[in-house]
Amino acid sequence: MATNVLTRFNRSVRRWDGVALAIALLFLLLAFFVPGQLSDSLTFTAVGLWKVAPFLLLSIGIAAYAQASGADNLISKAFQGRIAVMIPVATLFGALSPFCSCGVIPLIAALLSMGVPVAAVMAFWLSSPLMDPSMFVLTVATLGLKFAIAKTAATIFIGLLGGFGTLALMRSGWSSAAFANPLRDGANNGGCGGSRVRNPKPPVWRVWTQPERRQTFWKGASKNAWFLGKWLALAFVIESLMLIYVPDGWIQTIAGDGGLLSILGAALVGIPAYLNGYAALPLVGGLIQQGLSPGAGMTFLLAGGATSIPAMIAVFALARRPVFLAYLGFAFVGAVLAGLLYTVSLG
Numbered sequence: 001m002a003t004n005v006l007t008r009f010n011r012s013v014r015r016w017d018g019v020a021l022a023i024a025l026l027f028l029l030l031a032f033f034v035p036g037q038l039s040d041s042l043t044f045t046a047v048g049l050w051k052v053a054p055f056l057l058l059s060i061g062i063a064a065y066a067q068a069s070g071a072d073n074l075i076s077k078a079f080q081g082r083i084a085v086m087i088p089v090a091t092l093f094g095a096l097s098p099f100c101s102c103g104v105i106p107l108i109a110a111l112l113s114m115g116v117p118v119a120a121v122m123a124f125w126l127s128s129p130l131m132d133p134s135m136f137v138l139t140v141a142t143l144g145l146k147f148a149i150a151k152t153a154a155t156i157f158i159g160l161l162g163g164f165g166t167l168a169l170m171r172s173g174w175s176s177a178a179f180a181n182p183l184r185d186g187a188n189n190g191g192c193g194g195s196r197v198r199n200p201k202p203p204v205w206r207v208w209t210q211p212e213r214r215q216t217f218w219k220g221a222s223k224n225a226w227f228l229g230k231w232l233a234l235a236f237v238i239e240s241l242m243l244i245y246v247p248d249g250w251i252q253t254i255a256g257d258g259g260l261l262s263i264l265g266a267a268l269v270g271i272p273a274y275l276n277g278y279a280a281l282p283l284v285g286g287l288i289q290q291g292l293s294p295g296a297g298m299t300f301l302l303a304g305g306a307t308s309i310p311a312m313i314a315v316f317a318l319a320r321r322p323v324f325l326a327y328l329g330f331a332f333v334g335a336v337l338a339g340l341l342y343t344v345s346l347g
Helices: 002-015 018-033 035-069 071-079 083-096 105-113 118-127 133-143 145-172 176-180 191-198 211-245 248-255 260-273 277-290 294-307 309-318 321-345
Strands: none
Touching: 018 035, 018 211, 035 133, 035 211, 071 118, 083 118, 083 145, 105 118, 105 309, 118 145, 118 321, 133 145, 133 211, 133 277, 145 176, 145 294, 145 321, 176 321, 211 277, 260 294, 260 321, 277 294, 294 309, 294 321, 309 321
16 A cells, blocks of 8 residues: 555656746745745746747747747758768757757767768757757847857857867777767667658648648647746746845856856856756846856856756767767867857957
């Protein structure tokens, strides 16, 4: 009987949404310990969501349309032709594709199992989690158009660095066996998640003409609305507390001058602290208001997006160690260089 009770408890826990539970817990703690801050945080969160609502709706629509039309099937087109052309095209497709660092894993597995050159896959792998159309829209809403354009350029830079850097490693002969056979023993071929690469289907742009695609659109829109809304809400709650309880001087001391040490610090902090690309945007915006240099903020978003702990676990489980180390190295170096260049561009 105790086992049945425990099983039912575990099932009920799994039905809870962790992000929604975290928001509720934060508000509950505020109600008990800092009642005055509760209303302030509620107001701050509501105002923040209201300000980004137009951009949020646009990003939700873009993602749902891409899913309903089958536009993601075009990814296979990026991995055709000469390697010197394939790397830039794969980078651009990565920057336009709506995949996170973990969600892209089945596609990567399928590409590698099909024998696609590792250099082109690396370019796509690095650029895909850092930017997509929805991310661009929300970056404009939270950090401004200039920052969004700079982050897009940095994403393309990191993808090219990883792609051509991997090509150089392969031609140098370093760990040639690992790059010739990059998948770990026992790693699958991407399963059903990689079918869009192995068996691509032509997209249907007029989604409103087919009932099943309209259904896919609305289902995807509702799913994206919940996903983005909850993460942004959590980010605004945390930002409301951060602006009050994190001293400005502490931020300025850690990463306020935009120099090499602050950029490196932002890259290292991004590994354990980065949770979600959408939630990170308001948090970085709040930190910049407190004195964080924009270059350090850029580095945090770039390094965290590619080298967060969940992403590293997924990559380590899939690729052989030299490929894994190359992925981390290019992501880290690219993020630091992009942060420094952005700092220089700001004068």
